[in-house]
Amino acid sequence: xxxxxxxxxxxxxxxxxxxxxxxxxxxxxxxxxxxxxxxxxxxxxxxxxxxxxxxxxxxxxxxxxxxxxxxxxxxxxxxxxxxxxxxxxxxxxxxxxxxxxxxxxxxxxxx
Amino acid sequence: xxxxxxxxxxxxxxxxxxxxxxxxxxxxxxxxxxxxxxxxxxxxxxxxxxxxxxxxxxxxxxxxxxxxxxxxxxxxxxxxxxxxxxxxxxxxxxxxxxxxxxxxxxxxxxxxx
Numbered sequence: 001x002x003x004x005x006x007x008x009x010x011x012x013x014x015x016x017x018x019x020x021x022x023x024x025x026x027x028x029x030x031x032x033x034x035x036x037x038x039x040x041x042x043x044x045x046x047x048x049x050x051x052x053x054x055x056x057x058x059x060x061x062x063x064x065x066x067x068x069x070x071x072x073x074x075x076x077x078x079x080x081x082x083x084x085x086x087x088x089x090x091x092x093x094x095x096x097x098x099x100x101x102x103x104x105x106x107x108x109x110x111x
Numbered sequence: 112x113x114x115x116x117x118x119x120x121x122x123x124x125x126x127x128x129x130x131x132x133x134x135x136x137x138x139x140x141x142x143x144x145x146x147x148x149x150x151x152x153x154x155x156x157x158x159x160x161x162x163x164x165x166x167x168x169x170x171x172x173x174x175x176x177x178x179x180x181x182x183x184x185x186x187x188x189x190x191x192x193x194x195x196x197x198x199x200x201x202x203x204x205x206x207x208x209x210x211x212x213x214x215x216x217x218x219x220x221x222x223x224x
Contacts, residue, residue: 033212041200041218043154048212086154088213095206096166098144099213101154 002027002091006102013077014110021072021105023087031090032063033099034072038083046072046085077109113137117203117216124223127192132219134186134203144204144213145178145188147171154202160186193223 088099
């Protein structure tokens with residue numbers, strides 16, 4: 001099946017810093033989503049971004065489908081940004097297979 | 112914004128007992144899924160459901176698991192005889208199809224004791 005690798009696995013930053021999280025995937029994808037898992041375990045959808053660039057406030061994401069990677073940018077980090085960030089992909093024609101998740105990046109923002 | 116609703120949010124059960132986890136997907140979505148996340152690990156696909164039948168299932172989804180869509184709104188995951196290793200967060204998700212993304216519920220944290 002498709003492989004999803006996220007880096008770095010762990011990231012500790014001071015409040016106000018910027019960060020870049022990376023997601024590499026091994027094959028063409030139909031769908032790519034970024035999620036934030038909050039301390040209560042909920043998966044919050046950040047972006048649906050199979051290609052191109054999107055921005056939502058302090059967060060933005062870019063997917064370069066031809067090179068099989070996606071980046072999530074967090075600017076001016078706040079302590080509430082802490083948590084695990086997951087990248088998940090769906091292969092073409094793969095609605096039945098659902099999403100394949102990476103192992104996540106555990107982000108800690110210190111005050 | 113439409114939501115996927117899961118109940119209960121937490122469940123504690125004795126080993127060997129049956130549990131049913133419930134989900135109400137978004138009404139105009141066509142595909143339904145269950146995922147599992149063991150504490151500290153990644154989210155894993157269990158099963159997909161489309162047109163009132165299972166589309167795909169992973170190797171995790173063995174004979175102790177079953178899914179049902181008993182009416183037009185609910186989607187359930189049944190674990191027949193729970194084991195300690197079934198302790199995990201279980202997420203329901205739905206997807207409209209085509210170019211639309213997946214929407215996840217808030218999860219049910221299952222603890223088997």
